[in-house]
Amino acid sequence: MFGSILTIGAMLGAVMSGKISDFSGRKGAMRTSACFCITGWLAVYFSKGALLLDVGRFFTGYGIGVFSYVVPVYIAEISPKNLRGGLTTLNQLMIVTGSSISFMIGSLVSWQTLALTGLAPCIVLLFGLSFIPESPRWLAKAGREKEFRVALQKLRGKEADITKEAEEIQVSIQALEILPKARILDLVSKKYSRSVIIGVSLMVFQQFVGCNGIGFYASETFVKAGFSGKLGTIAIACVQVPLTVLGTILIDKCGRRPLIMISAGGIFFGCIITGTSFLLKGQDLLLEWVPILAVGGVLIYVAAFSIGMGPVPWVIMSEIFPINVKGIAGSLVVLVNWSGAWAVSYTFNFLMSWSSPGTFYMYSVFAAMTIIFVAKMVPETKGKTLEEIQASIKRET
Secondary structure, eight states: OHHHHHHHHHHHHHHHHHHHHHHHHHHHHHHHHHHHHHHHHHHHHHOSSHHHHHHHHHHHHHHHHHHHHHHHHHHHHHSOTTTHHHHHHHHHHHHHHHHHHHHHHHTTSOHHHHHHHTHHHHHHHHHHGGGSOOOHHHHHHTTOHHHHHHHHHHHHOTTOOOHHHHHHHHHHHHHHHTSOOOOGGGGGSHHHHHHHHHHHHHHHHHHHTTHHHHHHTHHHHHHHTTSOHHHHHHHHHHHHHHHHHHHHHHHHHHOHHHHHHHHHHHHHHHHHHHHHHHHHHHTTOSGGGHHHHHHHHHHHHHHHIIIIITTHHHHHHHHHSOHHHHHHHHHHHHHHHHHHHHHHHHHHHHHHHHOHHHHHHHHHHHHHHHHHHHHHHOOOOTTOOHHHHHHHHHHHO
């Protein structure tokens, strides 16, 4: 329950993330998130009982929920089209790197000290936000013409000619301004339905291949298979970072669609291998192979997830929604993601008690469904401006 409180806070943050970022800007939303995270970590550090621990974890969850929407959106809106995928994927790389560092620090210090280390990135972010420009697209949408051009020029460099890009952004914004203000019911209209289906479905698949269950309880899974939980978790930390780096390099070279389908294929095989290891254990067959298959399957899963299914849905989410519905649609997508995270992390141990092989085989089915869905529904967004992506989605709707 304590673990899932973070995802409950993140759900609330996700619901409000679009409104906050539309009202106060992308930088304003990040400042708000950082303040909630700082409050949460301090509450955990100073807690003397369960209540303050729960409150602290809820506050950090809320901040993370807002961050999970606004960071990829901000990166997508400031990036040149040829670098947008790689730069957005860097967000996932930092998450993976942070989790690996936290695991290593946590094995050496007390949980109170570990809570204090969570303050460091929040403080660095609050300080660093003073030196970076606001999203030019948000400034254009807010009617702040002079600041829009200054921000775009700062991002592209003093000598860069921003005339064409500035005109494209303004034409897109002007076309959207004549549309009525977006409401939640607008998301089911034909105009936006394709983007919403893609965004929501990718987040459902990302979570229901079991990433949070396997990640949260990797140590227990390894022990159940007869392997060292600590060694297995360290192996995961070592695999995650370099594979996420590889995904960052490949996303703007190979494209979003191939990367996510290859990733889902790897997840499928990783789940089949891990599920088979537990099936063999249950039947008392090839027992000496059970730990090897379990560890190998989980590491294949983690490697495949890190290269595509982890980062790519967030990249696509930041690209496919027009700016007039980006806030409300993005909030919906992030809410779906955190709801799935809660469901998977809360039910994983129950499912493993029911059937360990069945749990991993079930996750493999979702991986196979991901490949089919991406092949049929998801457009390639590599090398296109956000405005060009909107035009291509409209043509296919």
